[in-house]
Amino acid sequence: MRSALLAASVALLAGCASTLTAKVTRFNQWPADAAGHTYSFTAAEPARELEVGAYQAQVSAELERIGLRAAPAGQTGRFVVQLMANMTERERKQLEPVYRDEWVWVPAYRDAHGHLRGGYWVPDPWGPRWVGDRQVTRTVQISRLQVSITEPGTKRTVFEANALNEGTGEDLVEVVPYLVRAMFQDFPGANGQVRSLTFDLPKK
Numbered sequence: 001m002r003s004a005l006l007a008a009s010v011a012l013l014a015g016c017a018s019t020l021t022a023k024v025t026r027f028n029q030w031p032a033d034a035a036g037h038t039y040s041f042t043a044a045e046p047a048r049e050l051e052v053g054a055y056q057a058q059v060s061a062e063l064e065r066i067g068l069r070a071a072p073a074g075q076t077g078r079f080v081v082q083l084m085a086n087m088t089e090r091e092r093k094q095l096e097p098v099y100r101d102e103w104v105w106v107p108a109y110r111d112a113h114g115h116l117r118g119g120y121w122v123p124d125p126w127g128p129r130w131v132g133d134r135q136v137t138r139t140v141q142i143s144r145l146q147v148s149i150t151e152p153g154t155k156r157t158v159f160e161a162n163a164l165n166e167g168t169g170e171d172l173v174e175v176v177p178y179l180v181r182a183m184f185q186d187f188p189g190a191n192g193q194v195r196s197l198t199f200d201l202p203k204k
Contacts, residue, residue: 018201020175022182023194026161030188031151034158035067038077039149055085055176059147062184078153084146085179087172092140099128141167145179159188 039060044052059081060070071077102124109117142164149159163179182197189195 018203019198020165020167020170020178020201021196021198022163022165022179023196024161024163024179024182025194026159026183026189026191028159028188028191029156030158034079037068037079038071038075039063039068039079039081040071040075040077042080042082044083051173052083052085054173055083055145055180056081058177058180059083059184062180062187066184066187076152078151079158080150080152082148082150085144085172085176087141087143087175090140090142091137093135093137095133096136098131098134100131101128138168141170143167143170143172143175143179145176145183147183 041056044056063081064070068077068079103121104124106120106122108119111117144162144164146162147160148157150157161183163183165175165179167175178199181199185197
């Protein structure tokens with residue numbers, strides 16, 4: 001029994017590790033001759049120009065990793081990239097376990113010298129006991145990144161992806177780098193592929 005409790009405690013501690021999971025959906029008709037060609041971004045809305053520019057820089061690093069290069073300033077590349085990033089909130093009901101501390105009565109006894117020792121209460125050596133579940137409502141933050149790459153010359157979309165994360169306390173700017181990494185891992189990926197990737201977060 002003690003071994004089982006120890007294993008459960010280890011599993012609980014492991015589950016407390018700080019991670020971020022990204023769910024990614026991708027579609028593509030990626031050209032075989034894309035390497036070495038140029039890309040450019042559609043203009044961001046003025047109110048978010050600096051913020052979106054930071055996200056574009058992260059996507060640029062991935063595009064250059066797969067062999068593309070940025071078009072000269074003021075020119076349109078062979079590939080045009082559109083990026084959208086946002087965060088929304090959703091109320092979600094879920095069950096969580098309820099535990100209660102129990103006390104155990106130790107009855108009176110005589111020690112090795114024959115002295116009577118009175119009974120007393122002690123905390124349950126097996127720890128808190130599960131007494132059921134309760135429904136709670138939590139606010140879930142949904143961070144979403146959408147990237148679409150089109151080829152104006154052929155008027156077709158060659159890559160589009162959607163990456164999202166459900167969290168409770170992160171800012172969008174903290175989440176987007178992981179969504180970008182997830183989106184471009186094993187690029188371009190199988191057409192119509194849905195996958196989940198988990199990243200370890202640095203300790204704050």
